[in-house]
Amino acid sequence: MDIEKLAAWKGRQETVEDTITPVPIAALSATLDRDDPQPQPGDPLPALWHWLYFLPLHRQSEIGPDGHAKRGGFLPPVELPRRMWAGGRLTYGEPLRVGDAIRRTSTILDVSAKQGATGSLVFVLVRHEVTSSSGGSLTEEHDIVYRAMPGRDDKPPAPKAAPTGATWSRDIVPDDVLLFRYSALTFNGHRIHYDRRYVTDVEGYPGLIVHGPLIATLLVDLARRNDPRALRSFRFRAVSPLFDIAPFSVHGAPSADKASAKLWARNAQGGLAMEGEATFAA
Numbered sequence: 251m252d253i254e255k256l257a258a259w260k261g262r263q264e265t266v267e268d269t270i271t272p273v274p275i276a277a278l279s280a281t282l283d284r285d286d287p288q289p290q291p292g293d294p295l296p297a298l299w300h301w302l303y304f305l306p307l308h309r310q311s312e313i314g315p316d317g318h319a320k321r322g323g324f325l326p327p328v329e330l331p332r333r334m335w336a337g338g339r340l341t342y343g344e345p346l347r348v349g350d351a352i353r354r355t356s357t358i359l360d361v362s363a364k365q366g367a368t369g370s371l372v373f374v375l376v377r378h379e380v381t382s383s384s385g386g387s388l389t390e391e392h393d394i395v396y397r398a399m400p401g402r403d404d405k406p407p408a409p410k411a412a413p414t415g416a417t418w419s420r421d422i423v424p425d426d427v428l429l430f431r432y433s434a435l436t437f438n439g440h441r442i443h444y445d446r447r448y449v450t451d452v453e454g455y456p457g458l459i460v461h462g463p464l465i466a467t468l469l470v471d472l473a474r475r476n477d478p479r480a481l482r483s484f485r486f487r488a489v490s491p492l493f494d495i496a497p498f499s500v501h502g503a504p505s506a507d508k509a510s511a512k513l514w515a516r517n518a519q520g521g522l523a524m525e526g527e528a529t530f531a532a
Contacts, residue, residue, distance in 0.1 A: 253363045256372065259326035265355045266304050270295055270348050270382070274302040274435060281431045282471055292384075294345035296474060297481040297528075298467045300380060300388065304354045305437040316448075317439035326361055328372045330396040332453065333440075335462035336373075337487035342531075343387035345480060350382035359391075369398040393487075399454065409490035409521030413514055416501035418476045422468060424460045424494045432464045457493035465492060465500075465524045469513040472500045477511070479530040486526030492517055 272289040278299060279286040308319040321327035346352060360375040378390040429443050441448040442459045449455045466486045473481075492498050496518035504511040509530060515523040 253361070253372070256326040256328060256363075257361045259358050259361055259374075262324060262358045263355060264324045265353060267351065267353050268303040268305075270303060270346060270350045270352060272348055275299065275348065277431075277435055278302060278467075281428065281435065282468070284471070289348045291347075291349040293348045294480065295347060295386075297340070297342065297470050297484060298463070300346060300352070301463055301467070302435055303352060307437070313439060316453075317441035317445070324356070324358075325374060325376075325394070326358070328374070328396040330370060330372055330398050332397045332399065334395050334397070335488065336393040336395040337462075337485070338393055338466070339391045339483070339485040340481075341389045341483045342481055344385050346380070346382045346386040346388070347384050350384050350386060352380060352382045352386075354378050354380045366397070372396040406490070409517065409523065411520055412516035412522040413501070413503075413512070413525075416503055418472055418502035418504075418511075419499055420468075420472050420475070420501075421497055421499045423497050424458075424492060426458055426494055429458055429460065429464075429494060432461055436461075436463070455491070455493065457495035460492040460494065460498070462488045462524070465515050466526065468500050469502070469515060469524065469526050470528065472502050473511055473513060473528050476502065477504070477508075477530060482529045482531045484526060484528045486513075486524055488524050489522045490517070492523045498523060 275289040306319060312319050314320040318333060356376055356378045358374065359377050363370065363372045374394040376392045376394065378392060380388045426444065433443050442453060442455065443461055444458065446458055449458055469486065470484060498518060499516050501516060502511050502513045511528050513526040513528060517523050
């Protein structure tokens, strides 16, 4: 792997445009089992729901064997087969609103490599800056990790225990319909989320993988169900994968001054799957 060649992607930019239409909002609301009113022009877009827009529209002939676009293009052509959304940090200005024309400028900030316990890892850091016609804005830093396939005898490390002391909790059943609906809404062709034969036989996982962005969305949705204030910021980090073969739960604990909340996802065995923190607008 030529990390110097990959590092040449640093500084690369792309800009895409879209419009915040109401149907994806209503569809995600239904997918999250919310009883929201129909979205109206001018309504604020909930935090993280901008992931319903700026969708990757690669032609079918450009799709690789894992369902993602073939390597290269805006992201560097990392040869490692597994690609995952490892985490991110978001800062919100004025809200994006239904009906807005929106623009996203993306910049590759860094490409780096290291040797992990399970082999080579490549990290790509992307910054997205989103603006809207009504004056809304957000900035997002997106962590992507690429890794090798595990060996036949390799076993994933046991996740550390999830925190206790939750004030908010919700149980989630990640069946294949939920995963399909979220894949469809985000036009995500990655086969690990819907193709059971591929994910078990080729990538060696025990079941369909719950999307990292879906878990993050469920964390923020938990906060929204318990505190209606808009977010000022949100950060999250994926710790261990969740699969459709067992339920999981999302939890939250607001700070003493109510200005922020710790958020986490817990697997069925009590292990930590994702951790995050939200801060609320005054």
